[in-house]
Amino acid sequence: MSSFIHGLMRFRRGAWEMLASILIALGVVMMMQPLALSLFSYSFVVTLVGTVMFIITSHFPE
Amino acid sequence: MSPTQFERAAEATPPILAKKIRGLSDRAIAWIFVAPTIFLLLAINIFPLIWTIRLSFTNFRVNRPNAEVQFVGLDNYRRILSDADIWLTMQTTAHFLIWTIVLQVLIGFSLAYLINKKFRGNDLWTTIIVFPMMLSPAVVGNFWTFLYQPQIGLFNYVVGFLTHTDPSSFSMIGDVNLAPWAIVIVDTWMWTPFVMLICLAGLRSIPGSIYEAAECDRASKWRQFWTITLPMVLPFLMLAVLFRGIENFKMFDLVVQLTGGGPGSITELTSINLKREAFEKWRTGYSSAYAVILFVTVFGLASIYVKALNKVKER
Numbered sequence: 001m002s003s004f005i006h007g008l009m010r011f012r013r014g015a016w017e018m019l020a021s022i023l024i025a026l027g028v029v030m031m032m033q034p035l036a037l038s039l040f041s042y043s044f045v046v047t048l049v050g051t052v053m054f055i056i057t058s059h060f061p062e
Numbered sequence: 063m064s065p066t067q068f069e070r071a072a073e074a075t076p077p078i079l080a081k082k083i084r085g086l087s088d089r090a091i092a093w094i095f096v097a098p099t100i101f102l103l104l105a106i107n108i109f110p111l112i113w114t115i116r117l118s119f120t121n122f123r124v125n126r127p128n129a130e131v132q133f134v135g136l137d138n139y140r141r142i143l144s145d146a147d148i149w150l151t152m153q154t155t156a157h158f159l160i161w162t163i164v165l166q167v168l169i170g171f172s173l174a175y176l177i178n179k180k181f182r183g184n185d186l187w188t189t190i191i192v193f194p195m196m197l198s199p200a201v202v203g204n205f206w207t208f209l210y211q212p213q214i215g216l217f218n219y220v221v222g223f224l225t226h227t228d229p230s231s232f233s234m235i236g237d238v239n240l241a242p243w244a245i246v247i248v249d250t251w252m253w254t255p256f257v258m259l260i261c262l263a264g265l266r267s268i269p270g271s272i273y274e275a276a277e278c279d280r281a282s283k284w285r286q287f288w289t290i291t292l293p294m295v296l297p298f299l300m301l302a303v304l305f306r307g308i309e310n311f312k313m314f315d316l317v318v319q320l321t322g323g324g325p326g327s328i329t330e331l332t333s334i335n336l337k338r339e340a341f342e343k344w345r346t347g348y349s350s351a352y353a354v355i356l357f358v359t360v361f362g363l364a365s366i367y368v369k370a371l372n373k374v375k376e377r
Contacts, residue, residue, distance in 0.1 A: 017369060024362035031359065032156035040152065041143045044355050051362040058365075 016057035023050030111357070118351035125344040138351035148352070151327075151335045157242055158249070158331060159310050163303055165250045170257025171299065175291075177258070178265045192255045199252070203319025206248045210234040210320075235321050238328045245317050245329055249310065257302045264298030265291070297374045304367040308360055332356060 007015025027047030030039045065073070072080070086094075118138055122131045142148055177188055194202070209217040212230040222229035234244040268291065276286045314333040317323065323330035323338075330338075336356065340349035 021366045021369065024366060028359060028363065032152050032159070034153045034156075037144070037146060037149055040149045044139065044143055044358065047362050048358050051358055051365060054362065054365045 011060050013057060013060040013062050016060055017054060020050050020054035020057055023047070023053060026050070114350045114353055114357075117347050118354050120347045122347045122350075123344050124346040134347065138348045139355070141348065142352050142355060147327075148332075148335065151330055151332050154242070154329065155311065155313075155331045158246060158313065158329075159307060161243075161246045162249045162253070162310055163306055165246065166254045166257045166306055167299060167303060169250065170254045170302065171261045171295070173254070173258040174261035174265055177262060191258060194252045195255045197252070199315040200319055202248060202252050203316045206244075206251075207235065207320060210244060212236075236325055238325055241321050241325055241329050245320055248320060249313070249316060252316070253306060253309075257306065260298050260302040260305075261295060264295035267298075268294045297370065300370050301367070301374055304363065304370055308363050308367060311356075311360055311363070 004015050004018065006012075008019065024047055027043050027045075027050055030043035030046060033039055119133055119135060120131050121134050121138075123129065173191060177184065177191070206217075209215050210233070212218055212233045215229070215234075217234065218229040218232065221227070222231075232240065234240045234247075272290055273286060276290060281289070312333055313331055314337070317329055317331055317334060321329045323334040327335075333356075336349055336352050339345050339352060343349075
């Protein structure tokens with residue numbers, strides 16, 4: 001966990017890509033969950049942020 | 063000595079063209095070869111994508127070409143993301159996704175584990191198992207429609223025989239409770255071999271020396287499975303899950319052929335719902351926004367997929 005936070009602080013690709021992947025997965029889960037319409041409403045924003053973040057962070061150094 | 067293929071090509075080139083080409087650098091010649099592909103890619107993929115994004119901010123309807131097109135901002139997105147029917151469609155897709163992935167991974171991995179063992183007729187069984195994924199989804203949808211027929215269908219007959227019920231007492235594609243499972247069964251039947259092949263590649267990449275070392279340490283088969291086989295096949299399993307997840311998120315042809323989204327809208331997946339919005343209700347701007355939402359979701363999943371693929375390659 002500390003290496004993950006350290007990676008985020010130092011703008012390392014692995015940690016930021018992991019964060020972006022978590023956001024994308026969270027967005028997809030929010031889009032398809034049957035519990036709350038409000039979660040569905042915000043799912044696209046979360047997925048979009050994750051996807052854009054993934055594109056940007058894939059250019060970060062290893 | 064006879065001239066080589068290159069020499070013959072050089073001789074056949076008209077002098078005027080030869081003079082022009084001689085002055086070009088290697089990079090320029092490479093661009094000449096690549097340019098048609100780039101042009102086609104831009105025309106077929108990139109331009110429609112940009113056009114769709116542009117349309118998603120308008121109220122354009124393709125069946126009313128003369129009507130004034132108004133810029134509506136994020137209104138289409140707001141309406142889609144607060145629509146309970148679309149939310150329900152997403153849940154239907156989720157049901158389809160989760161069950162197909164769970165079944166395909168379980169059955170696919172089990173089959174791969176069995177096929178990986180050396181036995182007589184191994185290659186023949188592999189070919190037989192892989193056969194369904196070679197078929198067209200339209201063909202599969204069509205013949206499973208016959209298999210699911212309550213009166214003459216083989217599936218109903220087998221289920222009736224095993225459960226001692228009347229085969230014509232239930233309809234897999236006409237019953238609201240059974241129709242979602244009907245498409246899950248067909249997709250599982252068709253795509254489990256694909257998961258099996260990926261798992262088989264993973265199993266065959268494990269060096270035998272690791273198992274030999276485990277045998278020396280007197281590790282049981284059960285322990286070998288949990289501490290060697292499963293962890294080493296896990297990246298491949300992840301790959302299979304992501305690949306099938308992306309593919310099933312876009313699933314259209316098989317379901318249209320089988321149930322057409324019915325009965326009612328119980329098997330209406332997002333792709334079918336999108337097609338209805340775009341080509342039955344003709345709400346082009348609205349459906350463009352819908353398509354952009356699905357595109358971003360699939361693109362995001364595909365990004366994770368590529369990352370997982372690179373990890374597998376690194377091994």
